Amino acid sequence: MSILCVGSVALDSVETPFGQADRVLGGSAVYFSAAATLFSPVQVVGVVGDDYPLAELRFLADRGADLSGIEQRRGESFFWAGRYHYDLNSRDTLETKLGVFADFEPKIPELFRDASHVFLGNIDPKLQHDVLDQVTSADVVACDTMNYWIEGNRDSLIDLLGRVRILMVNDEEVRQLAGEVNLLKAARWVQSRGPEFVIVKKGEHGAILFAKDWLFYVPGFPLEEVFDPTGAGDSFAGGFMGHLARSGSMTPAALRRAMVYGSALGSFACERFSVERLRDVRADEIHDRVEEFRKLTAFEAHVPAGDHV
Amino acid sequence: MSILCVGSVALDSVETPFGQADRVLGGSAVYFSAAATLFSPVQVVGVVGDDYPLAELRFLADRGADLSGIEQRRGESFFWAGRYHYDLNSRDTLETKLGVFADFEPKIPELFRDASHVFLGNIDPKLQHDVLDQVTSADVVACDTMNYWIEGNRDSLIDLLGRVRILMVNDEEVRQLAGEVNLLKAARWVQSRGPEFVIVKKGEHGAILFAKDWLFYVPGFPLEEVFDPTGAGDSFAGGFMGHLARSGSMTPAALRRAMVYGSALGSFACERFSVERLRDVRADEIHDRVEEFRKLTAFEAHVPAGDHV
Secondary structure (H helix, E strand, O other): OOEEEEOOOEEEEEEEOOEEEEEEEEOHHHHHHHHHOOOOOEEEEEEEOOOOOHHHHHHHHHOOEEEEEEEEOOOOOEEEEEEEOOOOOOEEEEEEEOHHHHHOOOOOOHHHOOOOEEEEOOOOHHHHHHHHHHOOOOOEEEEOOOHHHHHHOHHHHHHHHOOOOEEEEEHHHHHHHHOOOOHHHHHHHHHOOOOOEEEEEOHHHOEEEEOOOOEEEEOOOOOOOOOOOOOHHHHHHHHHHHHHHHHOOOOHHHHHHHHHHHHHHHHHHOOOOOOHHHHHOOHHHHHHHHHHHHHHHOOOOOOOOOOOO | OOEEEEOOOEEEEEEEOOEEEEEEEEOHHHHHHHHHOOOOOEEEEEEEOOOOOHHHHHHHHHOOEEEEEEEEOOOOOEEEEEEEOOOOOOEEEEEEEOHHHHHOOOOOOHHHOOOOEEEEOOOOHHHHHHHHHHOOOOOEEEEOOOHHHHHHOHHHHHHHHOOOOEEEEEHHHHHHHHOOOOHHHHHHHHHOOOOOEEEEEOHHHOEEEEOOOOEEEEOOOOOOOOOOOOOHHHHHHHHHHHHHHHHOOOOHHHHHHHHHHHHHHHHHHOOOOOOHHHHHOOHHHHHHHHHHHHHHHOOOOOOOOOOOO
16 A cells, blocks of 8 residues: 655754754655655655755655655745744744745646545645545545644635545644534544544644544653654654555554554654654664553553452 | 541632532542542541531541541631633632631541551641651652642752652642653652652643653543543542552552542543532442543554564
8 A cells, every 4th residue: 555645845944952953854744754654655745946955855765755746846945944942842933934835736646646545734725625636546535734724724624624534633723623622522523524533633642543433542652852843743644644554454453553653653753853763763663662652551450359449 | 458648628619611619629638538438448637617518528438538637627618719711721719718727737646647558638748747757657658749839848848759659740740840841851850859659640631650660651531521620630649549559559550550540530520510520420430431541542562464564
């Protein structure tokens, strides 16, 4: 199975309490692919300017990404600069330059149109519709969004919900979208508009998958060093979709496992700037972290005889 | 095994988006006992004024609480009034009247001094020391505290850490106490000053137990209706200590299970005002909720042959 991923391919300048990185690889499609290619082939669609260091994406191609859908145009690449606060849970955007991304019109190469899995990164819902118009056979379509589109392009976004199987957003976004503070009710609101599954990402507090009649909660991994949280959500999405595509299944067991692999990749992404950690993470490290996740929440509910409550 | 609990016995007036309650049962010792007595006998030490409706505490005595350590004095009972915001994650204190609690000097009745388990509710660290001076044989001492004491009575509190086995605080408190944003590092800081275990309560995001060389994370239970979060932390503590005392064990399995029972009781506490829900919750409902917690995080890490990552 292969995954089509459409999103931003960007350059980021990031300051954290631990250091700074200038014009490093970033963007939802880059983080997603860096995680997903550890499990499954990925076909990437995006746009960059003539300033983009495309050679630095070669590690993605080396592990199974098809980058032929990344269009290079005259002009500047999407650039984002941000500074994280002391506790790393909040950040200020210092600068956003859309560059060639402002006129992005995703054209899905013929070869990519039979992808079984589609990830629509956080872009204009109108463009997310355009992608789905070109890819009609996908079994699993997941999409992300943000407050900007929830406020500014709400009708198109709500239409889109009828065309996706999985909505992946953070807790603030799902509350804003549904106009409902209670997460469970907010997820039900989304589900009533189409998506079979809602995944709510809660940063350091983990993530919840809401299915029709069950829930799955994976905690945030207690890292001793959170170095740079940029891209953790897209890395989560990549690990999740990558593992799901590899399993070729949508059973509760497969979805639960994919949630944990997603969380593992999200936690690795935080360990260094940009995709540095995702570039060199080894299979045994991923397995070990998944095992750590298991130990983190496992308990034996069995109560010995005589224990009445 | 029995538990000695020292804390506030109060009257609360609470406003939430769903309604309001006036001068209802509240205070750390009341919530703690309402949860802990479901598992184990509890001996309560506190003080109330002559306005306190002691008869309303009879349900605690009926299920194994010894209330003879609650002293009644001339004057007003500890009174707290608060209003929760729309999302129930934050609240404003409208009024606090310490009343007779201002001069509380815990006197531990002779009969209570051989308790195996001790819970020191959130009171002046000096008084927490006084309790421990009177109870020397306890095997498991747990204590709570708050920002007021962390700022105002820090030295005494840090001394106290050398005398307790479990510190139970919320995430803001442990960060403030340790002067460290990273939760894992903050917990290690506390452990280096005495406590073998640190439990960090994160409200709707669950709770983490930090042991020397393992961690356990229990998520917040996704309730459809959070009615009133007052006392959830003390109810958690009661369920945790109650189950621990009942098991008579401090093995990782017993501690993990106690964390889940604590979380179950914390979630029930939020379903109605005051201790109303804890008053009538049935054993089968508690077991069902523990089973829900198990399903919420359980996954099969086993990867079928051929799955390389």
